[in-house]
Amino acid sequence: MVKIGNLELGEFPLLLAPMEDVSDPPFRAVCKENGADLMYTEFISSEGLIRDAAKSVQKLDIYDYEKPIGIQIFGNEIDSMREAAAIAAAAKPDILDINYGCPVNKVTCKGAGAGILLDIDKMVSMTAEIVKAVNIPVTVKTRLGWSQDTIRIVEVAERLQDVGIQAISIHARTRQQMYKGEADWSYLNQVKANPRLHIPVFGNGDIDSPQKAKEYREKYNVDGMMIGRAAIGYPWVFNEIKHYFTTGEMLEAPSLQERINVTKKHLDFSVQWKGEKQGILEMRRHYTNYFRGMPNFKPFRTEMVTAESYDHVIKLLDQVAEVYADYEF
Known part of the structure; x- marks a missing residue:
């Protein structure tokens, strides 16, 4: 049984990735009905939250039928992130997630999202402050590293665990890759092989079919998978993967x-x-x-x-x- 804090998610949970302009409540609703085990909001700006910006505040909307649900925040100032975490926690999600993975320039140029991968010490310090600020489990979504020659994901996962996060989702690309090239899940194997690591590790990147999901589950030893682009316009992907895990057969495509x-x-x-x-x-x-x-x-x-x-x-x-x-x- 995979657990985040006291939250039980089943034997091999399938998570809906937080996607900007996609993972809103209507989209999450149809994904939940089609097998998503845990979902996250779109990422929410910490600066927007503490300034009460309408667009940011509306992203806090979560509903009972979505549970379990995580609210995801991003930012580059520790004080702002601490304050935003408290605001997000007041909306009563099951989990608070920190975005350390968004690769787009307008986010990374400010040292937020994947930009913080250039300053691992700050990443750890910020995470520690957020964990202290809330009374719900804190999780992290990140990438392998900023670039191929700066990958320190085994160390990063362990250090984040040591300051209190209760699960980590890893997009198996670097920031420099953006969404191009092949995701390299072999690094997730290395994270899982660390004998000091005991929190759940969820893999993300390139899971676009039940067959690949089964292959990667068996090959890379992750505790669950986070699915993003494959669910856009096709929320059936969650139940199709679960059916394939159980039976080895493909569900008939939706009519x-x-x-x-x-x-x-x-x-x-x-x-x-x-x-x-x-x-x-x-x-x-x-x-x-x-x-x-x-x-x-x-x-x-x-x-x-x-x-x-x-x-x-x-x-x-x-x-x-x-x-x-x-x-x-």
């Missing part, structure tokens, strides 16, 4: 009608969360992914991403069901 039903459900959550106008606007980024690979779909996609009313989108989805009634994925 067109299943995809439409989940798209509608996702849209409903989005409208309930942010109102019709904003909910429809934020849903637009998802249509291409839900219907990826369908022939001659561009006219429907174009109309969906310009539709301004809930009824119009529902009508279009029903038309897709009719026009592609005989299509099989």
Whole structure:
């Protein structure tokens, strides 16, 4: 049984990665219904939280049906991160997660996200202060290192454990790699082989099929997996992986009608969360992914991403069901 603090997550939990502009409550809802064991919010700026910025505060929205849920924060100032951690903990998540992995320039140039991998001592000090500031388990999401020649992930995991984190998720790329090249999970094997390490280690990067999930589970000895891009437009990936682990067989791919039903459900959550106008606007980024690979779909996609009313989108989805009634994925 994998545990984070007193939180029991099963034998081999599948985690939904925190993804900016993706992992909001509506997306998390459909992932939860399709097998995600633990989910995280989008990363939230510590500076935004302590200044009560509306966009940052709204990202604290979590719901009982999502539990267990973690709130993730990022920043580069220890005092701000300590204060933001307390604000986030007041929203009553099960876990507080620290983002030490985001590779984008606007974050790393300020020494936040993966930028802190250039200053491991500060990373450890900041983590220690955050652990002291809250009464819930603290976890970390990070990368192997800043660059190939600065990888110290075995040491980093142990030092973070020693100041109190209760699990670590490792994206098996360096910051310099961004999202390119192949994730190198062999470093996760090294982390797990450290006899001093006893916290759960979750692997992240390139898990895009049940077959690869099973291969990596057996090969790299991790305690669970965090899935990001493979879940976008395809929340079924969690249950498909679990089914493959159990039976060695692939679940049948979701039918067109299943995809439409989940798209509608996702849209409903989005409208309930942010109102019709904003909910429809934020849903637009998802249509291409839900219907990826369908022939001659561009006219429907174009109309969906310009539709301004809930009824119009529902009508279009029903038309897709009719026009592609005989299509099989």
